[in-house]
């Protein structure tokens with residue numbers, strides 16, 4: 001996971017980009033079958049913890 005993933009997820013949430021099914025699965029960090037702001041927050045947290 002990188003900062004680029006945050007950008008991609010943001011673009012998806014803003015409906016600027018579409019995700020494939022696989023991308024959606026990967027983006028759904030809390031596995032609630034929805035990709036939303038919660039997943040964005042989790043992704044940010046995960047990347048912050050990597051450093």
Ligand SMILES: [Ca+2]
Nearest residue numbers: 028032034039
């Ligand atoms: Ca989710």
